[in-house]
Amino acid sequence: MLWKLIKFAVLSRISKRGLILLTLLNAFILLIGFGAYFHGVTSLQYESYATLYVAFIYVLLGLQARIGILKSDFDYYFTLPIDRKTLGTALIIANLIFMSVLSLSFVTITLSPYGFAVAPFLGISLASLTLMTYGMSLKERVAIFGIIGLWLSSAFLGFPFSPLAADTGHPIEGLLSAAAFAIITLYFGVRRAGALDVVTMREVSRSETVREASDTVSFTGTSPFLAVLRLKLHYVGITSRYGFMGATASVRARAIPLRTAMPIVAAIGVIYFIVLSILRASGTESVTTAMIMGTVYMFTFVMTTAGSSSVTMERFWPTVVSLGPKYLKYVILSSVIQAMVLISPVGIAQLTFLLLYETSYFIDSALVLFGYIPLATAISIMIFAYFIPVQLKDDLNVTYQEFRPIGFVAGMLTGLLFMPAALFTLIPAWVMVVAIALIALILAALTSEDVLKILIEKMTERGYI
């Protein structure tokens, strides 16, 4: 019975063909990882900094990845005359299958034998934590993943009882911690699975208890573009795609007022400035690395917010039909502005720091922040819209999305597109200027009415309306 349910849960999210492709992709990632390792590549990052990267990605995925529940699960799956615990367990195992792709991406980052051993445990714990925190408020989840993030990064400071300590000279303690972490979270995750439908029902219907919206925005007396901009500067639409590279179709949406998000990102900016100042005391190399991480934070942030979700909640039937392809241009531009506002605290912290202490990198960093990242964000929005066109009809209810390798490749390419931004300390300013000019040209071509029309048509055929 359980096996049948798992099969059902998996195949209701992904076609057989998609599943085979996903498996091949997994094998491929592993192969590259092993291949690189046996050719003497030990880490893609400065050795122990890899732990910080893994911790960062873990927290990011933990906050972003939600359990893959579809609207049809409520209609057809949870209504099956089967014990809830069994239903829930099948769902968690199905989710583990998808989570495996993500856990493998940890491996390719650390590229050490311990990384290979620890990755599955991290994958299991991530999937279990996703279940455990399901239905919690964003605040609670930020707190939980924040603590876990600190614990994971503690390996960087030499703490042995952290899963990532396996990479920093404490293999036994590290592996044991990772295994224990996985087992404990798995235990609670499975227990939680039994109550999944109840929790989800409560969460889905939660909006009903909020009768009147208190924080509203008015659009009277504005031009069309300003209306779009006002919308994007009032609400930040956060769409959590379960696996933003397009593995499954489960998408949840939240719209939080920008006003609520600003204090959080501002705090991150302040912390970033303090960290940079502390590191400055201990040598330039770590400052550079920290700045690269700050930049990676910024573009990962824009990629996972604006990049992948600025069109998921869009509606074409009242807008594109009113304004034509121009509307999509407004949406892209406004989303970029929104993303820039959200990363501005970290950007300002970085620029201020450079102006005060490391003026030689100031120009490069400013070029990246004001030129490269906004332009790349605009292009990433279009890439996601074209290759992974997900539209959220209402909560949990998305237009059909199939796992296609092209979507995965597009996700990867988007990541690569941002890479030059991370390498700003290595790239001379004039090269950056050329790169910016180049991508500005590409963007200009992509946002011509004709290309936008093709994009709209493609999205419409995929069920967007």
Add this chain to the structure above:
Amino acid sequence: MLCIEAKDLHKRYGKVVALDGLSFGVECGEKVALIGPNGAGKSTTLKVLVGLISPDQGYAKIAGYDPDSIMARKVIGYLPEDASPYPMLTVRENLEYIAALRGVEDVKERVEEMLDLLELREVERRRVMALSRGQRQKVAIALALIHRPKVLLLDEPLNYLDIPTQEKVISYLNSLKDVTTLVATHIMSIAVRLTSRVLIISHGKLIWTGTVQELRHMGKEDEPIESVVARMMRGSG
């Protein structure tokens, strides 16, 4: 003069042929129903007419203009099947947003009118995601009408509405005398209530057109109009 024109429209989705040489015209001010079984190509036809997809072959014109021209967009009011407004916005925000995009001059009054017409006052400050399906449909209808369109393209407009609201919407649409209206539906009685002429399509092709009276006369004594249509569709294979 034709306000809606479809000429030899062909459209396929991959291997599926959705439109297969569909041609028809709707005079300005005329109210016409596009009738056909599920999958006949009604929704696809409307998407072509509003310029969201372009046909593989053939063309469409709205008031003589290309569907994606500014002139056409100004006059079109479109309600898709299963329309969903912006879920995170309140009812009022939705109305104001679309009115702003449309450049509606008297936004405030127009929003009030729409709220009254569709009895949405009670929920104006609620987010659409917290509304029932029927309430959402009402918001969607308001969004399609807010700019006083001259050419209305409505896809199954009465879906999800309760009977009193259906009546209200029907009488409002009928009161818009000079508005050209094309209503796609698979329900004959809706066509009869809202329009005076029907276009029957099946498998992406036009198989019959005429007035509602003509359609009645084709039936035997007391034969329900539905069964006349059913007979005709069977005939088309």
